[in-house]
Amino acid sequence: MTSKYEPKKIETKWQRYWAEHQTFRVTEDPSKAKYYCLEMFPYPSGRIHMGHVRNYAIGDVVARYKKTRGYNVLHPMGWDAFGLPAENAAIDKGVHPVVWTYDNIAYMRDQLRKMGLSYDWDREVTTCDPAYYKWNQWFFLKMYEKGLAYKRRSSVNWCNSCETVLANEQVIDGQCWRCSSVVDQKELEQWFFKITEYAEELLAGCDRLTGWPERVLIMQRNWIGKSAGVEVDFPLAAGDGAIRIFTTRPDTLFGATFMSLAPEHPLVESLIRGTEAEAAVRALVERVKHQDRVIRTAEDVEKEGVCTGRYAINPLTQKKIPVWVANFVLMEYGTGAIMAVPAHDQRDFEFAKKYHLPMRVVIQNREETLSEGTMTAAYTDEGPLVNSGLFSGVPSPEAIEKIAGYIEQEGLGKRTVNYKIRDWGVSRQRYWGTPIPIIYCDRCGVVPVPEDALPVVLPRDVAFTGKGGSPLHQVQGFVKAHCPSCGGEARRETDTMDTFVDSSWYFLRYGSPKTDHLPFDKQAVSYWMNVDQYIGGIEHAVLHLLYARFFTKVIRDLGLIAVNEPFANLLTQGMVIKDGAKMSKSKGNVVDPDYLIGTYGADTARLFSLFAAPPEKDLDWSDRGVEGAFRFLSRVYRKVADLAPCLNPQLNLKVRGIHQYRNRLDEIGAGLPEDLKRLRKVVHQTIKKVSENIEVFHFNTAISFIMEMVNNIYLVPHEGRAGDEGFLYVMKESLDSLILLLSPFAPHITEEMWEMMGYESSVTGVPWPIYCTEIAQEEERLIVIQINGKVRSKITVPAGTPEEEIRRRALSDERITGLLGGKPPRKVFVVQEKLVNIVV
RNA sequence: GCCGGGAUGGUGAAACAGGUAGACGCACGGGACUCAAAAUCCCGCGGGGGCAACCCCAUGGGGGUUCGAUUCCCCCUCCCGGCACCA
Structure with missing residues (x-):
């Protein structure tokens, strides 16, 4: 017997076949409906992990399935190739980031090939390639022209030992993640992208992203953090000027009994200069300024403040109120x-209690009367206004509007909207990233690099010491430049861009990866966009997914694309868990994809990661479960290997497809013996169920239905039936259907079996099987009583039995009459073709 | 603290426009094949009671709506994510 399933042999064979036949190559074809299926591209860290296996297995099922449904499918892959680990490898091991990165890419590309993923590798994109990052620079210049890229001083996390900026997530408990020294705050000139300009559109767009998981949208909405309120000027009691505040609660304005300024507030200095409070305020300001962000915003930090000794006037009460720094x-x-407003804001309440500041109730609690002396917490609910002049008695929700109107009418302030989202700081004092295309000239100031001088190429000959800040700083050949404007000597910007810039538009580049006069070809990309299905981890819910949306809108406004949103549908897959924890090297619970594929084959690896859990849920890894998947594929293979040799010559069906012999099968269908009729019905029902489940990404249940069908095929005896036409046709139809249904999940073994069934072309070109409604229909229904x-x-009735008849049969059922014992039913509920409930 | 998501057999999970709870897989048990083992094929498998036909209990806990609730509503417990002094 040669029916042993040998995945290694089969998989190499078909991977070679696909490469040679360019099976997955696609071009724009306006006559066909397109489908753009995209998985988040990986950072080339060295090897793929199980999270990648799962992510790409999901995407591949979608891509392959859509292809069998006749779509022109774009399914590309690339590399998010800039980033810190490459630079650390250079420092630690002395390998150049270019070498390290490209070596990793080569290895990982090979791993992905061995998974049998249906990528069009001709469209591969690598972000550290100058041909790619040139366009990062180009976008930067376009944004600079439009005022969307700008420079300002800002505070950053700075490690004195590593002499570099750290991202917020690289600061762990106030310490550097690499050397554990305490992280400082440092003021630096930084480049920013004005994402806040698009805040409103990004927020409004959330409502239209109906194909996104609600929780991602909620996270984005919270991140953008819109709140409407009023800005009000509180004039200083002595001297000129006013302090402008923002509040969402104008209804509590009458209760404002003091003010608090941020330590960095520009007015602080002038308010305290030469006063008694000067020293005390300055001490607080200095202390707070030197706390890093992590410590300062930690939950257990006690509220503290110092009074400036100065006063402002509450514009509604006309009372003098003290100004504090907090x-x-x-x-x-x-x-x-x-x-x-200590009476109605918990933070102000605590602050006022601590420093014995006055309180004033302006919203009354309808249930129990509030009084300043007895309150133990701020009252933040609704209620009628009190102590509020003209507005006393007005319910607080209404007062928000009324007082806001009054403020505007009296010229005391105006309605405004505030967002929590801040502009995106993109400067990184790092080598392995896209150089920012800016030149500093002593005479002309900040001068953008002219477009025709792009790309500003990252110099290769650089020393990686881990000391002295960005390595680019030391490269004279890079730093020294001529001013594009006056031609004089000038310095080049040595900061590089955040790597999130790279991933903010790569999905556009796939549309025409080799275009060199623009970031992408407008026509090609307008054919492919949007991405119909995007698949990746939830960890990018706000960062990457928000940046990509922002870039898409900017690029739209540059006139290069027409779409408003990059990703029509988003699937966020769950983590891969083993022994109750996320797989990680430190926990020692990683499963190596190389080992898995080497032992069981890619088809098994794919099948298990799809079968064990629905895609959006966490997947619990189980070695036993993997064996089960392997066993299932072997079982399928064995049956095909067993039957194919007798089906093909007997039926003379060599290259004729499923749709042709079905006609013959339909002719003899009515005369088939019971077991074959039954199997045929199961096959058609399975086609229906598997199709429906794939459409809604229920791959685990889709696979379970295929398993059930295989169990049914096994139950049909075949001894002595080799000459039975009906048997042969039913088996042929069953096995062909089985192979096609299984092909998106396990592409190699199904190619092999398709060939065994006598077909000469790849299964990837065969349309998805179609079921026949009449055959799939059960003619008997089980009614639960x-x-x-x-x-x-329980009774069975023919399909279509009228309700009355079902009721009659249920009530006259032997068991039921016995149990009722002659008692008349009080009421009888009949659910058509399903259930009868008798109430006594 | 706020906002999400979740809790179903020994185990991964199915089933939710309210209608047989546990499909499919894993583990386990039994049988067939074998000198034997592995592999394979077949059968069984939530808990309790009963010789049996059957009966009772069971979807984190407690209430409610309903002829009927894993599914809808209210309260509570625990777990996992995100945000966190945002005025």
């Missing part, structure tokens, strides 16, 4: 100054 007020949000909601009997 550590919990953030300069980045609103105006950096707040009015403090309940008494008082408990199952007491």
